[in-house]
Every structure is written in C-alpha cells, then in structure tokens.
Amino acid sequence: MKKDIIFNLLKNSPKSLTAEEIYNDMSQTTDVNLSTVYRTLNNLVAKGEITKNVRQDKIAYFEIGDQHKHYMICDNCHTAFPTENCEIDKLARKLKRETGFNITSHTLEFHGICPECINKGTNK
Ligand SMILES: [Zn+2]
Ligand SMILES: [Zn+2]
Known part of the structure; x- marks a missing residue:
C-alpha cells in the first residue's frame, strides 16, 4: 500500500x-x-x-x-535539526488570552552554524 x-x-x-x-x-x-x-x-x-x-x-x-517541532537550520550545510519542545505554545496561549486573537499556528526557525560545521571549521 x-x-x-x-x-x-x-x-x-x-x-x-x-x-x-x-x-x-x-x-x-x-x-x-x-x-x-x-x-x-x-x-x-x-x-x-x-x-x-x-x-x-x-x-x-x-x-x-x-510532536510539533521547531528547527535549527545550519546556514553552512543546510541541515535542519529538530528541537524537542515547543515553548511557543505557552506564549501563544497567553497572547490569545490577552488579545482575544485566535492563534491557530506559528512558525519559528533558528539559524546559525551547527556543531559539526564549527568543528570542521568550514563555516563562512
Ligand atoms: Zn552545518
Ligand atoms: Zn511551536
């Protein structure tokens, strides 16, 4: 199938x-x-x-x-590393309560250089 x-x-x-x-x-x-x-x-x-x-x-x-996840994206090798927990939901609930805005989704992405690229010294 x-x-x-x-x-x-x-x-x-x-x-x-x-x-x-x-x-x-x-x-x-x-x-x-x-x-x-x-x-x-x-x-x-x-x-x-x-x-x-x-x-x-x-x-x-x-x-x-x-599990809903966010990612750390390496700007050098473009690998996306998932993060384990989302803290944003807490913030979203707070915003919803305070503003009455019905938040249904969010995006958040971290950019930088991954440990592997730092070790290889290939980061730009
Ligand atoms: Zn990398
Ligand atoms: Zn999230």
Whole structure:
C-alpha cells in the first residue's frame, strides 16, 4: 500500500522529508503521482501518525510522530535539526488570552552554524 511505503520512507529517513522528496523516491519504484502523495500525507497527519511542519521557506516537511517541532537550520550545510519542545505554545496561549486573537499556528526557525560545521571549521 502507498500509505505503508510513505510511512516507511519517513521512518527510515534521519531527517524530515518534503512531499516532493517522497514523491521522487517513490516514483522510481511505484506508479504514483504527486497529488496521491499529498493526499496520503495529509491522511497520515490527520490520524496523528506523522507530523507536518511548515518552515519559513513555506515548504511542508513531514516526519514520524505527533510532536510539533521547531528547527535549527545550519546556514553552512543546510541541515535542519529538530528541537524537542515547543515553548511557543505557552506564549501563544497567553497572547490569545490577552488579545482575544485566535492563534491557530506559528512558525519559528533558528539559524546559525551547527556543531559539526564549527568543528570542521568550514563555516563562512
Ligand atoms: Zn552545518
Ligand atoms: Zn511551536
């Protein structure tokens, strides 16, 4: 089943994947189109089996699990490192209470140089 292929791709990937990356990988072995990939991904998100995170590049990244995450992006090697906990929800709840604004989502991204690049001394 396409759902299982997508789930396994995400499970075996050390990083989160975009729908297009998943599609490119799948289309080599499976007869599939991009809209099916999107639909399947959204179904998995709705079931809470995977998480969708829209980053500031406006691209949605998918990964296993139901944890909402933020990323530290290395400006040198462009690797995205997930952060474990989101503290922003607390702030969002406070803002909601204070302003009455119904906040439904947020984005936050950290940029810098990852430890590996610092050690290699390849950071610009
Ligand atoms: Zn790096
Ligand atoms: Zn958050």
